[in-house]
Amino acid sequence: MSVDLNSRPRLAAGCRMGENNKQRVLLMPERALRLNGPSLEIVSRCDGKYTVAQIIGELQLLYSKAEPHKVEQDILGYLELLQKERALDFDV
Amino acid sequence: MPTAINNPLALVAELTHRCPLHCVYCSNPLELQSRSNELSTEIWSGVFKEAAAAGVLQADFTGGEPLARPDIVDLVRNARSAGLYVSLITSGLPLDEAKLEALVQAGLDHFQLSFQGAREETANDISGTKSQQHKLRVLQWLKRYRIGLTLNFVIHRRNIDELEEMLAIVEDSGAGRVEFASVQYYGWAFANRDNLLPTRQQLDRCVKLLHRAEEHLSGKTRIVFVVPDYYAKFPKPCVGGWGRKLMLITPSGDALPCHAAPVIPGLKFANVKNRSLREIWEHSEAFQKFRGEDWMQEPCKSCDRRAQDFGGCRCQAMLLTGDANATDPVCSLAPQRPKVDAVLAKINDGRTAGAELASPVVISADKINWLYRANPV
Numbered sequence: 001m002s003v004d005l006n007s008r009p010r011l012a013a014g015c016r017m018g019e020n021n022k023q024r025v026l027l028m029p030e031r032a033l034r035l036n037g038p039s040l041e042i043v044s045r046c047d048g049k050y051t052v053a054q055i056i057g058e059l060q061l062l063y064s065k066a067e068p069h070k071v072e073q074d075i076l077g078y079l080e081l082l083q084k085e086r087a088l089d090f091d092v
Numbered sequence: 093m094p095t096a097i098n099n100p101l102a103l104v105a106e107l108t109h110r111c112p113l114h115c116v117y118c119s120n121p122l123e124l125q126s127r128s129n130e131l132s133t134e135i136w137s138g139v140f141k142e143a144a145a146a147g148v149l150q151a152d153f154t155g156g157e158p159l160a161r162p163d164i165v166d167l168v169r170n171a172r173s174a175g176l177y178v179s180l181i182t183s184g185l186p187l188d189e190a191k192l193e194a195l196v197q198a199g200l201d202h203f204q205l206s207f208q209g210a211r212e213e214t215a216n217d218i219s220g221t222k223s224q225q226h227k228l229r230v231l232q233w234l235k236r237y238r239i240g241l242t243l244n245f246v247i248h249r250r251n252i253d254e255l256e257e258m259l260a261i262v263e264d265s266g267a268g269r270v271e272f273a274s275v276q277y278y279g280w281a282f283a284n285r286d287n288l289l290p291t292r293q294q295l296d297r298c299v300k301l302l303h304r305a306e307e308h309l310s311g312k313t314r315i316v317f318v319v320p321d322y323y324a325k326f327p328k329p330c331v332g333g334w335g336r337k338l339m340l341i342t343p344s345g346d347a348l349p350c351h352a353a354p355v356i357p358g359l360k361f362a363n364v365k366n367r368s369l370r371e372i373w374e375h376s377e378a379f380q381k382f383r384g385e386d387w388m389q390e391p392c393k394s395c396d397r398r399a400q401d402f403g404g405c406r407c408q409a410m411l412l413t414g415d416a417n418a419t420d421p422v423c424s425l426a427p428q429r430p431k432v433d434a435v436l437a438k439i440n441d442g443r444t445a446g447a448e449l450a451s452p453v454v455i456s457a458d459k460i461n462w463l464y465r466a467n468p469v
Contacts, residue, residue, distance in 0.1 A: 012268055014202045014240015018177060020149055021099075027177040029202045029240045029269050030316075032101070032149045086268040086314040 003052055003079045007090035010048035015087045017043070028087050038063065042078055048091055052079065097335075097383070099147025100373050103176070104340040104351070105136065107167065108156040112185045114220030114464040115208060117246060117281035117288060119351055120156065124468035129344040133163040135365060137170040139341060142369040144175040148339075154181040156343070165194045172199030179204055181244075184230040185223055192233055202240035204271075205230060210257030214250060220464045231265045242269040247298070248288040248320075249439075255301050262313055270313055272302065274320035278352040278407060283463045289439045295323055322432050326397060327404025327420035334382035334406060339373060347372045349379055352407035356381075356416045382406050387417055391425045 003009075011017075015028040017035075024040050026033040035043055041062060045055045056075050060068045082088045109124040131139075140151060151171045158164055159182055171178045179202040180195065195203075207227060209215035215224040234241055243265060245251075245258050255272075262270045275281045275288050290298070299317075306315050321328050331338045331350040340348040346361040347369070353359060362376040373379055381387070385398060392403040403409075404420020412421045413428045421428040 012240075013238045014268060016177075016201070018149065018175070020144075020147055020175075025149060027149060027201070029179065029204070029242050030150075032177075083311055084314070086312075 003076050003083065004090065004092065005053040005056075006051050007092050008048050008051050009046040009055075009079060009082075009088045009090050011043075011046055012086055012089045026087060028085065031085075033085075033087075038074070039078065042075060043082075046082075046088055052076075052090075097374055098337070100143070100337065100339045100369075101147070101149050102338045103139075103143045103148045103151045104338060105139070105151055105153050105158075105167075105171075106155055106340060106342050106351070107136070107153055107158045107161045107164070108343050109468045110160040111155055111157040111183070111465070111467065112160075112221060113157070113183050113208075113223060114466070115218060115246070115280070116220070116284045116462045116464060117218075117248065117275040117279075118465040119276070119279050119281065120465065121279055121352075121354055122283075124466065125343040126468045130161075131341075131343065131345050131364070133166055133170075135345065136167055137174070139364050139369060140171040140174040140176055142364075143339075146370045146373060149177055150179065151176040152179045152181055157183055157186060159183075159186040159191070165191070165198050168195055168200050169198040172201070177201045179240075182206065183219075183223060184227050185221075187226075187230055189233055192230070192237075196237050196239055200239060202242065203234060204242040204244055205234075206244045206246065207258070207261070208246065209251040210245075210254040210261060211251075214254060217462075218250065220462075228261075231261075235266065240269070241265065241267040242271060243267045244271045244273060246273050246275055247290070248275045249290045249294065250288070252290045252294045252298050255298055259301075259305050263309070267313055269316065271316045271318065272298075273316075273318040276318075276321065278355070278411065280463060280465045282411060285435070286438065287460050287462065289322060289435070290320060292323065292436070292440050295320065321405075321408075321422045322436055324422055325424045327401050327408075327423045329401045330405035330408070330420075333402040335373070335379040336383070336402075339369070339379075347376065347378070349382070350405075350407065352405075353378065355407050356410050382416075389417055389419065391427075392419050395425065 018025050018027040024035045026035055026043055041059055056072050060071050063071055108130055109120055158180060168178050178200055180200055181204045184205045208218040212224040216222050243262050277285050302317050334349050340351050341364060345364045347364055348361055359378050361378050362372045388403055392398050404423055406416050409418040409420050410416040412431055419426040421432050
């Protein structure tokens with residue numbers, strides 16, 4: 001399953017952001033993912049408003065020292081992983 | 093060498109042992125706590141606050157049937173406002189639409205509905221009560237809400253052949269997650285083991301079907317399969333390692349490293365009424381007992397896998413070998429593995445194995461002398 005650049009990811013049912021000991025986490029049924037740096041930047045934009053392309057654009061600016069194509073591939077890979085975990089819905 | 097202690101991450105709150113079901117594999121102890129010993133709303137709510145302060149992220153409300161607590165909505169609200177992610181692990185039986193609405197409003201994050209089979213007659217036989225139709229109704233009500241949903245099918249020899257029908261229920265429900273959890277043999281399940289262990293042929297078929305279903309449901313439903321560990325090559329990392337991640341509180345407030353821990357003789361459990369959660373987690377005898385690696389014997393002690401599976405399950409070692417320090421006997425490296433093989437041989441030999449390779453074995457359920465789970469007095 002591949003991620004559509006024009007879709008708008010949002011947290012799936014049963015998934016929400018949380019915080020513990022000043023560490024942001026993505027809470028979901030029976031598990032939690034620590035969010036740091038880029039992963040936090042990505043997940044906090046998964047609100048059903050940003051398209052995947054917009055998330056990529058903003059992170060390319062934020063991490064302007066990194067190679068833009070590499071940033072895009074990393075984001076797509078991470079979104080696919082979250083989709084497999086059923087942490088995201090993709091609205092079209 | 094002192095062992096570094098991590099935060100607990102999950103709090104399993106066994107709110108009550110009362111339950112409308114009488115499942116023959118119930119993981120509750122054979123000696124059940126009565127209602128009069130159950131913790132009050134206030135004590136539970138204090139426990140949730142202490143848990144969140146100690147680093148716990150998630151609270152799993154279970155039992156018994158957690159909905160048997162008249163204060164369940166308050167408990168959900170208080171756990172959520174303490175900062176925990178709240179899961180309700182339920183049979184769905186004592187639930188109506190108004191109660192579900194109230195639970196969602198109170199902040200319930202995740203609803204886990206248990207199924208005893210796909211077919212009504214199987215489910216009723218296993219649970220010792222009529223339950224299936226109501227569960228299917230609950231699934232329809234749940235479609236109104238955007239909360240996490242897991243379907244949990246506990247599978248074993250008597251229902252594993254209904255897997256396709258179970259998957260149809262899953263697909264219709266739109267659940268984000270399904271667990272096919274093979275019975276683990278403790279408590280009531282240990283007593284009924286010889287009627288519950290699947291055959292190798294059944295298991296192979298099940299694994300194949302689940303692989304196919306995983307592809308079909310990818311992006312829609314995540315499938316979690318819990319293997320029957322008697323068939324495994326290596327043991328499960330039980331509760332993620334003793335005293336590493338999880339703390340279970342019994343209906344009367346005893347704090348356990350895992351639900352089966354009372355089978356280990358001489359283990360004393362601290363109670364949340366007398367001691368703080370953090371103190372229990374860090375210092376109590378029960379949590380220290382098998383934390384880290386100091387307790388290990390060979391072959392665990394020098395095994396490369398010891399940081400992965402932590403020597404397996406202490407309670408299973410106790411139940412099958414009489415020594416809680418032994419390597420989990422399901423491990424292929426365990427000196428006591430022949431005990432597990434002997435159990436499997438009994439299930440797979442004789443008339444149940446190999447006769448008709450294509451068709452799964454069907455044994456009429458009415459001939460079984462189940463030991464049904466009782467209710468607390």
